[in-house]
Amino acid sequence: MIVLLLILQVLLVVALAPLVTGVVRKTKARLMRRRGPSLIQPYRDLARLLRKEPVVAHNASILFTAAPTFIFAATWTAAALVPTFFLNTELGVAADFITVVGILAAARFALALAGLDVGTAFGGLGASREMMIASVAEPAMLMLIFSLALVGGTTRLPDLALFVQSPTLGLHISLMLAFLGLAMIAVAENGRIPVDNAATHLELTMVHEAMVLEYSGRHLALIELAQSTKLLLYISLIAAVFVPWGSAPAGSDGLHYLFGFAFYLAKLAVGAVALGVFEVTIAKLRVFRVPQFIGVALMLGLLAALLRLVSQGL
Amino acid sequence: MLLILLCLVALLAVSLLAAFTSAKAWANSAIYGASALLSAAVLAAALLALTSGRVALLVLPIGLPWLGLHLRLDALAAGFLAIVALGGTVSSVYALGYGRHEDAPGRVLPFVPAFLAAMSFVILADDAFAFLLAWEVMSLLSWALVVSHDRSPENLQAGLVYVVMAGVGTLCLMLAFALLAGPGGFAFEAMRSRSFGAGVTAAVLLLALAGAGSKAGLFPLHAWLPLAHPAAPSHVSALMSGIMTKVAVYAFIRIAFDILGPIDWRLGLVVIVVGAATAVLGVLYAILQNDLKRLLAYSTVENVGIIFLGLGLALAFRADGLAAAAALAFTGALFHVFNHALFKSLLFFGAGAIQTATGTRDLDRLGGLINGMPRTAGLFLIGAAAISALPPLNGFASEWLIFQAAFQSSHFSQWGLRLLAPTAAAMLALAAALAAACFVKAFGTAFLGRPRSDAAKQAHETDRASQIAMAALAAGCVLAGVLPSTILAVIAPITQRLTGTTMPIQDLGALLPVAGSHNSYSGLVIALCFLAATLTIALAIHLFAQRGLRRSAIWDCGYPEDNALSQYSSGSFAQPIRRVFASTVAQESVVMPPPGDLAPSRFKLVLWDPxxxxxxxxxxxxxxxxxxxxxxxxxxxxxxxxxxxxxxxxxxxxxxxxxx
The missing domain is CATH 1.20.5 (Single alpha-helices involved in coiled-coils or other helix-helix interfaces)
Incomplete structure (x- = not known):
């Protein structure tokens, strides 16, 4: 049973990812009074890219063609390790919150190298900015994990969810601060406005798109899918830690799982719409203002940790 | 013990032999071959001693008349001796090939085996006199290795700074031992049985931190290191950066954890702060470098900072009576010692291969080497990923343990430490993230992109012996990351001896920081997941996607530029990070002539180390x-x-x- 569920989850995170991206795009379009592409347009785009022949620069090395596979494999692994509609304690043994961050860092490492491979100015620009943003975002992420670990006593995701689910949980200011911080990091890590704009090319502010400029065909499909999966991962992560209600606990019956599944879909939808609304209401930041944006998340994490320490009594 | 001693004496003899035969054609292979075999023998003996758990003592009637020469092989010594011997073996194998490409390889030949022996003697020494003697010999030999090869004025300057700093370090250690020695004399055994007042303990710990730290490269005593380590030939750079800094870490552990008794928590706090500052500043300077070997040397500073951060946490936990947490932090630090020895040697070997192939180590004259030297590129990539703390490799496993140790800080009874630990963890995360940026830059500018010089265009693969040495180290990085429990089992007796307890028994592959905790990490499962996902994707691509591949010109949004200098260079890659983090130490000035003036505009960047x-x-x-x-x-x-x-x-x- 549990094996089936795990396999289902592993497939689910990939199957739903383009839909989440579609919902975000649709929300933004509607708010701008456009009709927008249909919700399943991302699936059509992927299918189209897979059918096309990839065009690769003459001097591209093997790293360039191998990187998309690794990037998607790593992102997929990380997404499968985050609890979705049930609290999987089995795979939780393999990885905690820090490991998920580490695996995403591995994917980013490969992506930045791929950006440098062909030797274009755009690729280098994207790679160097991506690593700069990551070097601010990772400490902030760790700080948030630290505050969560202080509150919940663990860095393992299902256990954190169980802790927040417990009826005895009172009002935790630290948790709220951590939630805000994590939401900001999620925006930054997924390259959404105000940090990066996924919908633009040829703009001096682009980061992610500059790195993948040389990709086409199946390589681009894998990278786009990885990007969608990462977005789904972050929404699942925030949902699993801060709004774990409705997720089926380990060892429950079939109805619970169905129930949890419905809740999970609802959470994804809410997350995607919220992201779309947020993106429409805010302007893009200059690249060198991004560290300040993420610095706020870092401060929130620090504040959450300190509040927790103070409330325990010095 | 006797076998080890015999091997070390044989190493000295090989050195002596090398002094007379270094001009011969066969000298290179013979000397390095002999030192590889002897180091391998020492490695086997040290591992045997570590697993058997026995303590071997030996007093030889040489040295000072009333003291003799005390040698001791306990778990700690055996562990570090194994690291030295491992480094000695692989760098000797590497030098079998690399040594031949050098100009005047004979100049360094006599010093290398003796240097290995001196480092081993530092670890075996069980009295202050033997320790300081071996330490000084080690310093002098490494100085000789730095200056013997290259006679340029900068190199001599680097050698001078190094020898002065080594003297200062030895002086600090000498003073520390003077405070430790009592009526019982200079033997460590007599020092262990004494008890010290709070003032003496503090003074000894700070002196040991300065003395060992100056050799290991702790901030602010690090400034000599990035000058001296890159100046030596690459296999010696690997030994100095990967191994000799570990001997310094050993000296600190021996004094702080073994000889000194209970230590005040405030001293642990000092070590944590120094370690965290060193880690962040080291990597920040690393990312600003354009010289590949200097970048690696600064990255050594960073990793030494991480190790000392772990050791400081262990000291603080031990002072607070939290034995399990102390064992966790100490194990994390020791694991990182081992890991850094592996990947830093690997990276220096890679830098040596690049230097052999292109004649330069300036990143801005490299590029595209992955085409000419694909094997070196692959192995260097494994080292770069490991040092950037990416799962499932070994750097992530040891840093994960140190993170978990920091998470134990809520049990501290001192609020100062409780508030400090989250900041230290954030510094560690910052160091890890900057290291990733640094090695994306190093690998990306050297191996990827288009060649920035003719030499880089014509680079070929390095020789077979060098490849074998690098492949062995890369395999070590992967294995230690995927199966960390094997290494932790070897470390356990040392932790047991010095912190009073060990980490809980580990499953195959999965790491468990403290008993009863639910946090765990399994490099093995992550690696298998990666593998399964990759195979699935490959299969899906094979079944459903268009399988062809067309080669064409670079796209670059329709405006490709033929000049290879239009690529991002090492300096421009670092620019955003320089601007965000290092605007105080890197001052850029732009001189722009007025419109109409034909004078060239100039960009100048000044880096300085406070x-x-x-x-x-x-x-x-x-x-x-x-x-x-x-x-x-x-x-x-x-x-x-x-x-x-x-x-x-x-x-x-x-x-x-x-x-x-």
């Missing part, structure tokens, strides 16, 4: 001024010399008379 300006430069000026004064004594008449001798004698007699 430690250099505030600490080294005044100290150097003071030493030189003193030397000028003292210089006068060289040209006196015999009458004056006799007068000085007489005055000194009278002075000393007066002192003695007053003292009594």
């Amino acid at each position: 430690a250099w300006q505030t600490l080294y430069a005044p100290a150097a000026a003071a030493v030189l001024a003193l030397a000028d004064r003292v210089n006068g004594f060289q040209y006196l008449t015999i009458r004056r010399y006799l007068g000085i001798v007489f005055v000194t004698l009278v002075f000393l007699l007066t002192v003695l008379a007053v003292w009594r």
Whole structure:
């Protein structure tokens, strides 16, 4: 049973990812009074890219063609390790919150190298900015994990969810601060406005798109899918830690799982719409203002940790 | 023990032999082959001693008359001896090939085996005299290795700074041992049985931190390291950066954890702060470098900082009676010692291969080497990913343990430590993230992109022996990351001895920081997941996607630029990070002529190291001024010399008379 569920989850995170991206795009379009592409347009785009022949620069090395596979494999692994509609304690043994961050860092490492491979100015620009943003975002992420670990006593995701689910949980200011911080990091890590704009090319502010400029065909499909999966991962992560209600606990019956599944879909939808609304209401930041944006998340994490320490009594 | 001693003496003999035969054609292979075999024997013996758990003691009637020469092989010594021997073996194998490409390889040949033996003797020494003697010999031999090869003025300057700093470090250690030695004498066993007051403990710990830290490269005593380590030939750079800094870590552990008794938590706090500052500043300087080997040397500074951060946490936990957490932090630090020895040696070997192939280590003259030297590129990539703390490799496993140790900080009874630990963890995360940026830059500018010089265009793969040495280290990085429990089982006796307990028994592959905790990490499962996902994707691509591949010109949004200099260079890659984090130490100035003026515009970047300006430069000026004064004594008449001798004698007699 549990094996089936795990396999289902592993497939689910990939199957739903383009839909989440579609919902975000649709929300933004509607708010701008456009009709927008249909919700399943991302699936059509992927299918189209897979059918096309990839065009690769003459001097591209093997790293360039191998990187998309690794990037998607790593992102997929990380997404499968985050609890979705049930609290999987089995795979939780393999990885905690820090490991998920580490695996995403591995994917980013490969992506930045791929950006440098062909030797274009755009690729280098994207790679160097991506690593700069990551070097601010990772400490902030760790700080948030630290505050969560202080509150919940663990860095393992299902256990954190169980802790927040417990009826005895009172009002935790630290948790709220951590939630805000994590939401900001999620925006930054997924390259959404105000940090990066996924919908633009040829703009001096682009980061992610500059790195993948040389990709086409199946390589681009894998990278786009990885990007969608990462977005789904972050929404699942925030949902699993801060709004774990409705997720089926380990060892429950079939109805619970169905129930949890419905809740999970609802959470994804809410997350995607919220992201779309947020993106429409805010302007893009200059690249060198991004560290300040993420610095706020870092401060929130620090504040959450300190509040927790103070409330325990010095 | 006897076998090890025999091997070390044989290494010294090989050195002596090398001094006479270094001009011969066969000398390179013979000497490095012999030292590889002897190091491998030492490695086997050290591992055997570590697993058997016995403590071997030996007192030889040489050295000071009333002291003798005390040697001791306990778990800690065996562990570090294994690291030294491992480094010795792989770098000797590497040098079998690399040594042949060097110009004048004979110059360094006599020093390498003796250097290995001296490092081993530092670890085996069980009295202060033998320790300091071996330490000084190690310093002098490494200095000789730095200056023997390259006679450029900068190199001699680097050697001078190094030898002065090594002297300062030895002085600190000497003072520490002087405080530790009591009526029982200089043997470590006698020191262990003494108990010390709080003041003496603090003084000894700080002196040990300065003495060992100056050799290991702790901030602010690190400034010599990035000058000296890159100046040596690459296999020696690997030994100095990967192994000799670990001998310094060993010296600190021996004094702080073994000889000294209980330590106040405030001293642990000092070590944590110094470690965290070193980690962040080291990697920040690393990312600003354009010289590949200097970048690696600064990255050594960073990793030493991470190790000391772990050791400081262990000291603080131990002072607070939290044995399980102390064991966790200590294990994390030791694991990182091992890991850093592996990947830093690998990266220096890679840098050596690049230097052999292209004749330069300036990143801005490299590029595209992955086409000419694909094997070196692959192995270097594994090292770069491991040092950037990416799962499932070994760097992530050890840093994960140190993170988990920091998470134990809520159990501290001192609020100062509780508040400090989250900040230290954030610094560690910052160091890890910057390291990833740094090695994306190093690998990306050297191996990827288009060649920036003709030499880079014509680079070929390095020789077979070098490849074998690098492949062995890369395999070590992967195995230690995927199966960390094997390494932790080897570390466990050391942790047991020095922190009173060990980490819980580990499953195959999965790491469990403290008993009863639910946090765990399994490199094996992650690696298998990666593999399964990759295979699935490959299969899906094969079944459903268009399988062809068309080669074409670079796209670059329709405006490709043929000039390879239009690529991002090492400096421009680092620019965003420089601007965000290092605007105080890196000053850029742009000189732009007015419109219509045909003068070229200039961009100038000045990097400076505050430690250099505030600490080294005044100290150097003071030493030189003193030397000028003292210089006068060289040209006196015999009458004056006799007068000085007489005055000194009278002075000393007066002192003695007053003292009594």
